[in-house]
Amino acid sequence: MSTAAIVLAAGAGTRFRGDTHKLRAPFRGLTVVQHALGAVIEADFAEVYVVTGAVELRDLIPDGVVVVENHSWELGQATSLRAGVYIAENDGHDAVVVGLGDQPLVGSAPWRAVADAEGDLVTAVFRGRRSPPVKLGASLWPLLPTSGDAGARLLMQMRPELVTAVSCEGDPVDFDTAESLEAWSRQAR
Template sequence: MSTAGVLLAAGAGTRFTASQHKLLATIDGRSVVSRALQSLFEASLDAVAVVTGAVDLTGALADARHKIALISNERWASGIASSVRCAAGWAERQGHEAVVVGLADQPFVISAAWRAVAASAGPIAVATYDGRRGNPVRLAREVWPLLPHDGDEGARTVMRRFPEIVVPVACEGLPDDIDTVEDLSRWS
């Protein structure tokens, strides 16, 4: 079964009040988005893509540009659901049977988490950290039509409607996101 990994990086990051976008902020000399992308690469999935939108990430992704597909989400302002839809649509066009989606503002999700979620069975697999659901999330082709088209929830609405098809996957690593300047300062 072919499984792609997709990093969602389309949002505006409005809670991050610095002069630059949160994904371009650095931790130990590397941008938040490049750190997240490196973990996804190290998971060795069949293909890798990044959904972009509000900010130009070309410079931050330059080193990886020949290894990834960039998916432009023109509807990024409608919420994360549109980015998840973009990811599923791209995966379908590429012939993948599943897509594992994660967030570009979570630079401490490790490659082992991506691999574990990708290898899980079931229509939806969700990473758990100390019993709490997080990212990444694996979505099998059969659930793609159930995904919402817009709004600030991606697969969570499907997981609530159909809890019987959700497989929790215990993962190591940190699911912390960088949403504010204060979040970043804890790691810098």
């Protein structure tokens, strides 16, 4: 079975209100998105895709990571998920593990644990709370929403009997505001 990773990084990040887009914001020596991509690369997937849209990120994306441009990013996160899944399907993958570009504190271990778990719908659980990354087997791809800001979460609500939860270490915080990024930047690593 071939499993690819998809990092969703297409949104506008309108709540951030910092000096730059939140994915480009500096955090502990790198940018937010570079931390997320580094964890995914370290998890050793068959292929890594990053879905972009609202902001140019190519200068921050390492060689070997496939950039998928979502020209419909304004229609919600579901369109980014669909764009990534479409490319993964065309490239012959059987499953994808999907995560967010604004979660720099989710390391490689959760990505790998979710990928290795049995099942077609697997989610990471951090301190009792579900959060990306989420594995989606090919059999579920036709059920994904086509618009809006709910992707795998909606699928988990529709088909709870399929969900496998994997307890993971790390912190799934995503930085929606410049203040939250600043507060986490000051905390010990």
